Amino acid sequence: MSGPDVRSPAGAAPAPGPAAAGARGPVAPDSPDSPDSPDSPASVAPEVKAGILVEALPYIRRFWGQIVVVKYGGNILRAKVDSPAVDEDAALASFAEDIVLMRSVGMLPVVVHGGGPQIGQLMARVGKSTEFRDGFRVTDADTLDLVRMVLVGKVNRDIVKSINVHGALAVGLSGEDANLITATARSASLGYVGDVVEVDPVLLHQLLAQGLIPVVATIGTDLSGQAFNINADTVAGALAAALDAAKLVFLTDVTGVRSSPEDPDSLIPRLSVDALAAMVDSGAATGGMIPKAEACIRAIRAGVGQAHILDGRVPHALLLEIFTDAGVGTMVRA
Numbered sequence: 001m002s003g004p005d006v007r008s009p010a011g012a013a014p015a016p017g018p019a020a021a022g023a024r025g026p027v028a029p030d031s032p033d034s035p036d037s038p039d040s041p042a043s044v045a046p047e048v049k050a051g052i053l054v055e056a057l058p059y060i061r062r063f064w065g066q067i068v069v070v071k072y073g074g075n076i077l078r079a080k081v082d083s084p085a086v087d088e089d090a091a092l093a094s095f096a097e098d099i100v101l102m103r104s105v106g107m108l109p110v111v112v113h114g115g116g117p118q119i120g121q122l123m124a125r126v127g128k129s130t131e132f133r134d135g136f137r138v139t140d141a142d143t144l145d146l147v148r149m150v151l152v153g154k155v156n157r158d159i160v161k162s163i164n165v166h167g168a169l170a171v172g173l174s175g176e177d178a179n180l181i182t183a184t185a186r187s188a189s190l191g192y193v194g195d196v197v198e199v200d201p202v203l204l205h206q207l208l209a210q211g212l213i214p215v216v217a218t219i220g221t222d223l224s225g226q227a228f229n230i231n232a233d234t235v236a237g238a239l240a241a242a243l244d245a246a247k248l249v250f251l252t253d254v255t256g257v258r259s260s261p262e263d264p265d266s267l268i269p270r271l272s273v274d275a276l277a278a279m280v281d282s283g284a285a286t287g288g289m290i291p292k293a294e295a296c297i298r299a300i301r302a303g304v305g306q307a308h309i310l311d312g313r314v315p316h317a318l319l320l321e322i323f324t325d326a327g328v329g330t331m332v333r334a
């Protein structure tokens, strides 16, 4: 495919296109001629399959060479022990396929992840209690160590591994690497909970120019080197703004933004930033939706084209959002 003449964000080299993606790209299937993989049921007529591919074409052309920041919620990765109904391995594998597909057709995905439930699980295992204030985990020095171990050492590795079964593509990093995220304490009473002060996206641009997929754990540091635990939605919004991303996508454990959080029938398919801000002010968006809403608002006001909040538990939700006309979840625009 020959895409539009899009330079890489770093400006040093052309954005890696499908040829570059092929060099590092997905491992070829053992038998390309095999009629039907488990994901490709024989019951789907050939013309329907062709129609689906054609439907993707304008989206591939539009987002070729464009950065898309995708935040993967820790709640999707919730351990089976907490919620046997959730198969987080399958959810992660489907997410990894979507990310690799995006990369393979010339988009530049950047993954940011959470890990709240996984942190809570390790804290419980080592017998350390967790206190939440205003939705944030009060983080003393011991808690910060545990947060880092889980986010950088476990969740980040799990996502990188899932992507790299398709080829040498993902590189895991934390906001501490190359001063990617400079942070400051959010409030004295929360301990080492941080807010983003500045993003230095040079490292991300370098990785993207090499055809790689950065996977970011959300620890930042202040100028003295002190680490902080930062909400992953906040980081995703700040990275999308700093990278001038075309899209910011949140994969979470709810169908999208709802006018009543508990009512699935109250899903709002489209929202303006002003309407979303009003939902936060009125209390219609609560808890984990607040940092997501604030991140959408911040990113769009900084020039990011659109933000989406989708149910990451639905197989290939990301693929449906990026490559088809079907509106899934909530889209937020200026």
Ligand SMILES: Nc1ncnc2c1ncn2[C@@H]1O[C@H](COP(=O)(O)OP(=O)(O)OP(=O)(O)O)[C@@H](O)[C@H]1O
Pocket: 072, 073, 074, 075, 076, 113, 114, 115, 116, 117, 232, 233, 251, 252, 253, 254, 256, 257, 258, 259, 260, 261, 284, 285, 286, 287, 288, 289, 290
């Ligand atoms: N108006 C609303 N519409 C939809 N969900 C809402 C709303 N207000 C609050 N919520 C809550 O926000 C939650 C999503 O945020 P949450 O922080 O729990 O998940 P996450 O950000 O995907 O995971 P993590 O924080 O681990 O990365 C939903 O499960 C829902 O309970």
Ligand SMILES: [Mg+2]
Pocket: 073, 114, 233, 288
């Ligand atoms: Mg959250």
